[in-house]
Amino acid sequence: MRILMVEDEKYMAEAIVQVLKKNNYSVDLVYNGEDGLDCGLSDIYDIIILDIMLPKLNGINVLKELRKNGIETPVILLTARGETEDKVQGLDSGADDYLAKPFHTDELLARLRALGRRKTELINDGILKYGDIQLNPLTLMLGCGSKEIKLTLKESQILEILIKRNNMVISKEMIIEKLWGFDTDADDNHVEIHVSLLRKKLNRLESEVLIHTIRGAGYVLKTAKDGE
Known part of the structure; x- marks a missing residue:
């Protein structure tokens, strides 16, 4: 915390x-x-x-x-x-x-x-929902339909930020400050690696939820039906 x-x-x-x-x-x-x-x-x-x-x-x-x-x-x-x-x-x-x-x-x-x-x-016993996914930040479990997959702590934290601010573009800087702090050595590459792994897990769940990269700005959550 x-x-x-x-x-x-x-x-x-x-x-x-x-x-x-x-x-x-x-x-x-x-x-x-x-x-x-x-x-x-x-x-x-x-x-x-x-x-x-x-x-x-x-x-x-x-x-x-x-x-x-x-x-x-x-x-x-x-x-x-x-x-x-x-x-x-x-x-x-x-x-x-x-x-x-x-x-x-x-x-x-x-x-x-x-x-x-x-x-x-206040967040329904800790369960966060977006599109067809459900995230439990307490157990780090991500579910889609009948499938579940375990996330790392950082993957869960990044997805939690994106879900809670699903109408906003979230910058890499904000993610770094929130997860690693102001005085960290972590850089954009740390965020990109975790986002890449998170995308692969969403794909393995066959979820409609996508993490879109907004060039020069950051990331935003969308569903497949939202289009590009």
């Missing part, structure tokens, strides 16, 4: 990031609202941890802009203890949960697990 943390108290934020990484979360950390908004708008994160009191742009305005731009990523707001007005305003602006500072990291981890489960429930 990939997390964006937006917090200007650097010592506290860096300590939390270390705890999250030890618990197998991938975390990007920024220290002001403008950077938080830019990162959040990339729509590559599974959960955002967002402080309200931030330099340049406060957390409530960051949250409002994210929701205004159609970003549905779950957001945990960090509020000052006892500030009921902040909590109410945050929830009304589209936050999914909040934590009052100071908090124990065990509580944050529990909230993250709960939001992760809720996200899975």
Whole structure:
């Protein structure tokens, strides 16, 4: 699970990031609202941890802009203890949960697990459908009719992105940032290899679903009946 943390108290934020990484979360950390908004708008994160009191742009305005731009990523707001007005305003602006500072990291981890489960429930028990295929990201199984095939983790993640954004052209850059992170050595070739293998598995399933390459732009899902 990939997390964006937006917090200007650097010592506290860096300590939390270390705890999250030890618990197998991938975390990007920024220290002001403008950077938080830019990162959040990339729509590559599974959960955002967002402080309200931030330099340049406060957390409530960051949250409002994210929701205004159609970003549905779950957001945990960090509020000052006892500030009921902040909590109410945050929830009304589209936050999914909040934590009052100071908090124990065990509580944050529990909230993250709960939001992760809720996200899975929102996609029909984890099953994603497009055309004649069904993808279970939890088991990595891809089905078409009576046939099934096991995907690698990266193949499943790429197909999940394409299904969830099936009306959009997805760039290789977005796939790299989502799957490998901003500071990775992975390049376009990594994506092309996984997409090629994924196409072969779709073909083995005799699926009507095709991964089309849009030259210079990226990939988009189509079905055979959609044409070129």
